[in-house]
Amino acid sequence: MRAHPVRRTALTCAATVTVTVLVLSLKPHHPPAGALPPATTPTPSSGTGIGGTSSGTRTVTGPAVQTRYGAVQVQLTLDGSRIVAARAVQSPGGDPRSRQINASAVPALIRETLNAQSAHLDTVSGATYTSEGYIGSLQSALDRTRA
Structure with a gap:
């Protein structure tokens, strides 16, 4: 049984409007410029730290982890057991799309x-x-900070 042409047109229009509204309601992929702190700016936290009782400031670098699009490597600065700064020493950036994605993803991480x-x-x-x-x-x- 086939739908009446007017009914089919109305259903198609309703589906198109629904999809358009859903697409427009999605959040943008990246936050507006200036919305994230610089990579080494500490952010207040109600957490109690990562454990351990070491004192003093030190820097620890994790190994480079190979991903499908390139290596990612993290460096931390700790004051005692508290992470006070983090930065990505390496992140995928071999193509414009990777650079665009990581420009917002790395600061969020x-x-x-x-x-x-x-x-x-x-x-x-x-x-x-x-x-x-x-x-x-x-x-x-x-893990290296606890060793």
């Missing part, structure tokens, strides 16, 4: 690191490979 004070981070939507590599290098760096 750094901000999450400072807030969580651990490697228990959510992946950044649209930057799964970078997120997984970052988290792997971060966890290794944290």
